[in-house]
Amino acid sequence: MTHPTTGEPTGTEATMFDVAAERVAGGADAAVEAAAIVAAMTAEEQRWCLDGDHPFWADLSEMGQGGYHQRTFPAARVARLGVPGFAFSDGPRGVVIGPATAFPVTMARGATWDVDLEERIGEAIGVELRAIGATLFGGVCVNVLRHPAWGRAQETYGEDPVHVGEMGAAITRGVQRHAMACVKHFAANSMENTRFSVDVTIDEVALHEVYLPHFRRIVDEGVASVMSAYNAVNGEWCGQSRTLLHDILREQWGFEGFVISDWIFGLRDAGASVRAGLDVEMPYRMIRAFGLEDDLAAGECTTDEIATAATRVVATLLRFHPVLTQPRPPIDVLAQPAHRALAREAAAKAIVLLRNEPVDGTPVLPLDAASLRSVAVVGRLAAVRNLGDGGSSDVWAPSVVTPLDGLRAALPDADVVHAEDDASIAAGAQVAVVVVGYTKADEGEFIGDSGTAHLVALMPAADEPEVVAAYEATRAAEEHVFLPPADAGGRDGFGFAKGGDRRSLRLRDEDEALIAAVAAANPRTVVCLVAGSAVLTGSWDRTVPALVQSWYAGMEGGHALADVLLGLAEPSGRLPFSVPTDPAHLPDFDPDAVEATYDGAHGYGKLAADGHVPAHPFGFGLSYTDLSLLGIGAVQHGDEIVATTTAVNAGKRAGVEVVQAYASVGDAPAKLVGFIRVELDPGERKVVEVRFPLARLARWDPEVHGWAAVTGPVQVALARHAGDPAATAVPVHLDAPG
Ligand code: BGC
Numbered sequence: 001m002t003h004p005t006t007g008e009p010t011g012t013e014a015t016m017f018d019v020a021a022e023r024v025a026g027g028a029d030a031a032v033e034a035a036a037i038v039a040a041m042t043a044e045e046q047r048w049c050l051d052g053d054h055p056f057w058a059d060l061s062e063m064g065q066g067g068y069h070q071r072t073f074p075a076a077r078v079a080r081l082g083v084p085g086f087a088f089s090d091g092p093r094g095v096v097i098g099p100a101t102a103f104p105v106t107m108a109r110g111a112t113w114d115v116d117l118e119e120r121i122g123e124a125i126g127v128e129l130r131a132i133g134a135t136l137f138g139g140v141c142v143n144v145l146r147h148p149a150w151g152r153a154q155e156t157y158g159e160d161p162v163h164v165g166e167m168g169a170a171i172t173r174g175v176q177r178h179a180m181a182c183v184k185h186f187a188a189n190s191m192e193n194t195r196f197s198v199d200v201t202i203d204e205v206a207l208h209e210v211y212l213p214h215f216r217r218i219v220d221e222g223v224a225s226v227m228s229a230y231n232a233v234n235g236e237w238c239g240q241s242r243t244l245l246h247d248i249l250r251e252q253w254g255f256e257g258f259v260i261s262d263w264i265f266g267l268r269d270a271g272a273s274v275r276a277g278l279d280v281e282m283p284y285r286m287i288r289a290f291g292l293e294d295d296l297a298a299g300e301c302t303t304d305e306i307a308t309a310a311t312r313v314v315a316t317l318l319r320f321h322p323v324l325t326q327p328r329p330p331i332d333v334l335a336q337p338a339h340r341a342l343a344r345e346a347a348a349k350a351i352v353l354l355r356n357e358p359v360d361g362t363p364v365l366p367l368d369a370a371s372l373r374s375v376a377v378v379g380r381l382a383a384v385r386n387l388g389d390g391g392s393s394d395v396w397a398p399s400v401v402t403p404l405d406g407l408r409a410a411l412p413d414a415d416v417v418h419a420e421d422d423a424s425i426a427a428g429a430q431v432a433v434v435v436v437g438y439t440k441a442d443e444g445e446f447i448g449d450s451g452t453a454h455l456v457a458l459m460p461a462a463d464e465p466e467v468v469a470a471y472e473a474t475r476a477a478e479e480h481v482f483l484p485p486a487d488a489g490g491r492d493g494f495g496f497a498k499g500g501d502r503r504s505l506r507l508r509d510e511d512e513a514l515i516a517a518v519a520a521a522n523p524r525t526v527v528c529l530v531a532g533s534a535v536l537t538g539s540w541d542r543t544v545p546a547l548v549q550s551w552y553a554g555m556e557g558g559h560a561l562a563d564v565l566l567g568l569a570e571p572s573g574r575l576p577f578s579v580p581t582d583p584a585h586l587p588d589f590d591p592d593a594v595e596a597t598y599d600g601a602h603g604y605g606k607l608a609a610d611g612h613v614p615a616h617p618f619g620f621g622l623s624y625t626d627l628s629l630l631g632i633g634a635v636q637h638g639d640e641i642v643a644t645t646t647a648v649n650a651g652k653r654a655g656v657e658v659v660q661a662y663a664s665v666g667d668a669p670a671k672l673v674g675f676i677r678v679e680l681d682p683g684e685r686k687v688v689e690v691r692f693p694l695a696r697l698a699r700w701d702p703e704v705h706g707w708a709a710v711t712g713p714v715q716v717a718l719a720r721h722a723g724d725p726a727a728t729a730v731p732v733h734l735d736a737p738g
Pocket of ligand 1: 138184262
C-alpha cells in the first residue's frame with residue numbers, strides 16, 4: 001500500500017480509499033466510489049472534509065513570518081479511511097514553498113503566446129510542487145485583464161478570453177501530469193484594493209462572452225479544482241453564489257472537480273456556501289468549523305448537501321490517484337538547471353520589442369557584442385531582485401540574475417558600469433540601458449486596509465486544542481525547514497508588500513526624468529520596462545530609439561534580457577493587452593469602488609469600437625527580421641474554420657511570427673479566435689494554418705440563456721496584431737450546425 005499523502009509505500013492494510021482507487025483505475029465511476037466512502041464517514045468526518053485542516057490562529061501567526069513559504073495547506077484528510085486529502089501550494093510564477101524556480105510572471109508568459117512552452121512550465125511546476133509535498137497547485141490565474149491598473153494584472157495572461165484560455169489550459173495540462181491544478185478566481189475578479197467588498201454588476205452576455213469563456217476552456221481541459229473569487233457578482237459573494245458554482249459551473253459546464261474558497265474571507269456564511277456549491281473553505285478551520293453545525297440545525301443547508309460536497313472532493317482524489325501516487329521527486333529538483341533554462345527561455349520569448357529606430361542608419365538593437373566595449377546600465381531596477389508582487393504569488397527563488405548581472409555575464413570583455421540615478425555615466429558609453437518600472441510596492445496583491453474590519457467577526461475566538469496538537473505534531477515532523485533567500489525582499493524588504501491597484505499608468509516621475517537625462521547623454525538609449533501590464537510611455541518614448549517591455553522576468557531574467565538585446569535570442573514576445581494612448585480610452589476603473597458595472601467592452605474591442613488607435617496594439621511586437629503574411633484563405637470544415645496564409649521571413653535573421661486569427665460578424669469589432677506561433681528561418685516562407693472552433697463565434701442569447709450559433713457571413717482575417725492594417729479579411733459563409 002502507498003502512503004496517502006506522500007505516495008510512498010507503507011506496507012499496511014489497504015484502506016477503503018485504496019480499494020476504491022483501484023476500482024476507479026479499473027474503470028469504476030469515481031463519484032459512486034466516493035459516495036460510498038463518504039457514507040462510511042461520521043458526520044464530523046464529512047464536515048472535516050469541508051475546510052482546511054490547520055488551526056486558524058496558530059497558522060495565521062506563522063503566515064506573516066514566512067510560514068506561507070514553508071509548508072503546504074492541507075485539507076480534507078480522513079486518515080481512518082485512507083482519504084489523503086490535498087495539500088495546497090500557490091503560484092502562478094512557480095511553487096511558493098521552498099527555494100523553487102521563479103518563472104517570469106504569468107503576464108510575461110502570456111506575451112510568449114507559446115502554449116507548448118507554457119505546458120512545459122506547467123510540468124516543471126508540477127514536479128517541484130510534488131517535491132515539496134504539495135498535491136494542488138493554486139496558480140492557474142486567468143481573470144481577464146479588464147483594465148491595466150489591476151494590481152494583480154501580472155498574475156494573469158492578458159486581456160483576451162481565447163488567448164488567456166489557451167495559455168491557462170496549457171499550464172493545466174502540464175501541471176496535471178504530476179499533480180492537481182486549481183483555476184482561479186471564479187469570477188470577474190479584476191479589481192484588487194476592494195476585492196473583499198466590491199460587487200460587480202454584469203449582464204449575462206458580458207459574463208458569458210468575456211468573463212467566463214477561459215474558465216470554461218480550462219474546465220474542459222479537466223482541471224481538478226476551481227477557486228472562487230472574493231468579490232461579489234450581481235449581489236452574491238462568489239464563494240456562495242449558486243448561480244456561478246452550481247448553475248453555470250456544474251449544470252451548464254459539467255464540472256466534476258471540487259471548488260475551494262479564496263483565503264480566509266472568501267465566504268461569509270457556512271451553510272449558504274455549502275448550499276451554493278462551495279466544497280472546501282480554505283485554508284483554515286474557521287467559518288464552517290465553528291458555524292456549520294448551527295447552520296445545519298437552522299436548515300440553511302442539509303446533511304445531503306454536506307455529503308455531496310465531501311463526495312466531490314473524494315471523487316477528484318480518486319480520479320487523480322494514479323497521478324498523485326507517482327514516486328515523489330527529490331527536493332533537489334527545485335530550481336534545477338533544466339528548470340532555470342526553461343525560465344530563461346520563457347523570459348527571452350516574453351520580451352516585447354516596442355520600438356527599434358535607427359541611429360546612424362542602423363536600428364539600435366540588436367547590440368553587437370563583438371564591438372561593444374562600454375555599456376552604461378542605469379535605473380533603480382537594474383541591479384535588484386524584482387520578481388513581481390509581494391503577495392500570495394511570491395516565490396523564494398534561491399538566486400536571481402538581475403539585468404546588470406545578465407549583461408555583465410554576456411559581455412565579459414566590456415566595461416559595464418551601473419548607477420541607479422546618475423545619468424552622466426551614460427555619456428561616454430557606446431550604449432545606455434535604462435531599467436525602470438515597478439516593484440511589489442507599486443502593484444500586486446493588496447496587503448493593506450481593505451475595509452475588512454467588519455469581517456474580523458468571522459474569525460474564531462480560539463483554535464480547537466486537538467487541531468492545534470495535530471498541527472504541532474506535523475510541524476515537528478517536517479522534512480525540510482525552508483529559509484528565505486538572503487535577499488528575499490529585494491529593495492522593498494522581506495515578505496508582503498502593500499502592492500494593490502495602480503493609480504497611474506505612467507512611470508514614476510523620477511523614472512521619466514532619468515530617461516530624459518540618459519537620452520540626452522546618449523543617443524543609443526534602450527529603455528527596458530519592468531511591469532505587470534501596460535505602461536503609458538507616449539510622453540517620452542520618441543526621445544529614445546529603443547524600447548522593450550521586459551516584465552518581472554523571473555530568476556533568469558537578466559540572462560534573457562542580455563540574450564535578446566545582444567541578438568542571441570529573437571524578440572518574439574507580442575503584447576497580451578492593448579496599450580492606449582490615453583487612459584480615458586479604457587473602461588472606468590476606480591480602485592476604491594465597492595460597486596462596479598462591467599459591460600462587454602474592454603481591451604482592443606473597445607478601442608476599435610470607439611475609434612481609438614492604440615499606442616501599441618494587442619498582439620503587437622517588433623522583430624529583428626523582416627516578417628510579413630502573404631494572402632489568406634478560410635473555409636469551414638465541420639465545426640471548425642481553417643484559415644491559411646503564408647508567413648514570410650524576408651530578412652537575414654531567424655524570426656518568430658505569432659499569426660493571429662480575428663473574426664467579426666456584422667458590425668461587431670473583430671475578436672481573436674485563434675493563434676499560432678511560427679518559427680521562420682532567414683528567407684523562409686511557410687504555409688500556416690490556424691484552426692478554431694465555430695463555437696468561438698457563438699453569441700450568448702439572453703432570451704434563451706444559452707449560446708446561439710452564428711450562421712451566414714463571417715469575416716476572417718489572419719493578422720500580426722489586432723487592427724493590423726496589412727491584414728485582409730475574407731468572408732466565410734457558415735452553414736447551420738449539422
Ligand atoms: C489570493 C489567492 C491565493 C490565496 C492563497 C489569496 O489571498 O487571492 O490568489 O491563491 O490567497 O495564497
